[in-house]
Amino acid sequence: MTDTVENVYLKGNFAPVHEEVIAYDLPVTGSLPVELAGRYLRNGPNPIGPVDLRTHHWFVGTGMVHGVRLRDGKAEWYRNRYVRGDEVAAAQGRPELPGLRHPLFGGAAPNTNVIGHAGATWALVEAGGLPVELDDELESVRYIDFDGAWPGAFSAHPKRDPVTGELHVVAYYWEWDHVKYVVVRADGSIRKVVEIPVPGPIMVHDVGITDSSIVIFDLPVTFQLDALGQGYPFPYRWDSDYHPRVGVLARDGDAGDVRWADVEPCYVFHPLNAYDLPDGRIVMDVARHPRMFATDVNGPDEGTPTLDRWTIDATAGKVLEERLDDRGQEFPRVDERLVGKPHRYGYCASFEAGPITHGALVKHDFERDTTTTHSYGAGRGSGEGVFIPRSVDAAEDDGWVMSLVYDAATDRSDLVILDAQDFAGEPVATVHLPQRVPYGFHGNWVPDA
16 A cells, blocks of 8 residues: 555656646657547546645546647647646636536546547546536536536446447446446437446446447445545445446346346456357456455555456356456557457557556457567556557558657657557657656547548
8 A cells, every 4th residue: 555655646657747738840750640630638637736645546636638639740739738627727716617516526627538529529537527528729618517417427438339429328426326327429418317226336437338238347346435534535445245247238228127247356447348249148358457446545556457358148147257368458449440349459558566567558469369569668658559540441450559658768758659550560650749748547539520
C-alpha cells in the first residue's frame, strides 16, 4: 500500500501538469499519412488542487483532455484542457457549466474517456458523474443530461455498435441495488433503460457486446462505506465474499432474461472484444487481473493482468477460461469496425504491476496465435493503442496504430503512429508534443465528419 509520505500516482509521469497550453505546427519525424484527418484525444486524471498523499487514488484526479489535430499530412495543433467541473471553474475563476449535477458527485470533471458522438465530443466517467460536452477545441460546454432522460449515472466505457452507431452502456452507482443497461441512439437520445438487479454495490467499468447480446460483469469489487468514512475518495475494495459471475442479456431482452455464468475470482476492467458463436456461446477476450484493490487502495496494483479468453455458455451457466498471453498487459483494443463481431487482431499496452510500468505495445494475431511487439526504447512508455483503418473498407489490420509515448529522458511525450502491418518496424510518424502527457486512461481517434 502507498505510504503516507509518497504516492506513486503523483510522481514521475503520473504527476499532473499545471498549465493549459496550445502549440501550432508541431514538429514531425517521419511522414504523417494524408488519410489521417481528425483529432486524437485522450482523457486522464490531473489533480488541480491539493490532495492527501495517503488516500489519493489514481482514478479520482480532475479530468484533463489532451488533443492533437492532424490534417493534410500536418500536425496542426496540440492543446490540453481541464474538463471544467465545478472545482476547475472555481480554481480558474470561470463560470460553472450549465446542466444537472449528481447529488453526490456534484460538478465532477470526467477523467476517464473521451469520444465523439452525436456530432460532439464527450468526456466520460462512471459511478454517477454525467458526461461533459466539449467543443472541437476541447473547451467544456455543458453537462449532458439527455434532455431530462438521464438514467442517474453513465459509464466511462460505452460500446458503439458499428452498424447502428448506438452506444451500449452498463452504469452503476453505490446506492443502487441494480445496474442499468442503457442504449443511446446515434443522435444522443436514450432509447432504452433496463434495471438489472445485482447482490451488491459493484464497480462495473466496461461491458461486452455481440451482435445478439450484452455481457455484464458482476465481479468482487464493491463499495465499502467504512473506507469512505476513513477519508478515501475511491472507496471500492476487493470483496472475497462476493460471488463472481458474468451475465448475458439479449439486446432486446429485459431484466428477467439475464442468464448468469460463474467465473473464477478476478477483476476485469476491459474486454478486448466479444462475439457470438454459431452454437449460441459467446467468446470474449479480456484483460484479467487476479484481484483488485485488496492490498493497494491507491491504484490497480494486485499482480500481473493477463490476456484471457472466456467462452461463455450462458445456457449451462459455465465459462471456459483460457490464458492467451501471460505477459502483463492492459488497455486492450480492437478495430472498432469489428466491435461485437469475430476479430483476428487485437492491440494491448504492456502494463506491469508493482509499481505500474508502461512500455511496449503488442499486436495479437489470434488466427496464427502469434504476438508482435513494438518497443519504443529505454525509458519510453506507451499508453493505450488505437487502431485507425486506412479507409472504411480496408482490411482488418490495414491502417495505423496510434498512441501517446512518454520519454523519461526528455520529460516530454510524443504521438507515435505505427503501420499496423509493419508493427515492429520504425514508426510511420512521430509528432513531438510541447510537454508531457501524464499517464492516463482512454483515448480515441475522432475523424472529421
